[in-house]
Amino acid sequence: MFNRTENLSLYIKKYPVISVLIGMNLIVYLLGLIPGIGNNLYALGIAYNYSISQGEYWRLITAMFLHGGFLHLLFNMFGLYVFGPELEQLAGKLRFFSIYFISGLLANVATYVVEPLNYASLGASGAIFGIFGAYLALVYHTRKILPQLKQLIIPLVAISVIMTFVQSNINITAHLVGLAVGFILGMFQFTPKRIRRFREK
Template sequence: MFIRTENFSQYIRAYPFVTALIIINTIVFVLTSMPFQWNLELYHFGLGVNYLIADGEWWRLFTPMFMHLGFMHLLFNMFSLFIFGPELEKFAGKARFLTIYMLAGIFANIATYFLGGIETAHAGASGAIFGIFGAFGALIYYTKNAFPQLRQIMLPIIVLSVIMTFLQPGVNIIGHIAGLIVGFIVGLSYFHPKRIVSWRKR
């Protein structure tokens, strides 16, 4: 189910929103990693810094989901998006997928602002990625045993991801859990059996 067999051009055509998000995150990482003054300023401009948000820089509730704190941070998040994003984009549709991703990422940042303490600084697409996991959790909840392979794959991944959130140092626990919850809630709305039936009739 999550094994990607498409070639590069097929992947882009089939999953344009996943592709666009990977490209945007990668471009932002490259731009903010260059050792020049304007690159450093761009990096600090986009970080989620709670005391600056409190000072009125509200864009920092959005921009951190496109910022990363190192190559491995970017690689892990984009690999997760590359593997798990396409199935959600294919099942939910492009607009619904993007809505789940963006809402989970934004509310992860909002939760970090309100619950993380005034000195907290954060960045990364992890909240949005956990939103994808949460949406799959909602799909599993509704479909029960209809998709046993999805259940067998995603439930251990969700559980393991939550456990690792609490075990790894430097992880934005609030952002991860908030993203997971928002993805699940939005997924409950989108994947309600009556809604899915109405999709199929269109």
């Protein structure tokens, strides 16, 4: 299910939303490496709670496209690259983007509400966990027609949640809220009728 065998051109054609999201994150990362530009990009874009409290609400969105180093970017984009395609095909472009974007946005909103004013965060992890949450909803909806799906998804989500608490410098609030939001959205979007229609294609 998660074995990606497409070449680059086919991948872009089949999964345009994911391709655009990965491209945007890569471009922002490369811009961040340019002296002067990079410093301003991070200074104006990270989700710094104090600045958000002063009305800089765009940070709730821009922080989703900033990462704290190449490994941080690689981990998130690898998750999107590998686990996103099935959801984009099943949900459709707009619904998939809504899961990704709303999960990431509300994860940052929750971080702002829960964490102190001096807290700062960045990264697409809340959105990626939204994808994981949507898969949990898919497991629920397909429990009778695809019971084997839970053997793939449940361990993946469990390991991701465990790593959230084990690793340092992790925005736990964003991960858990992103997961919950993705699950809720998936419960509404991955209806049994839509799943049957997708399997018949």
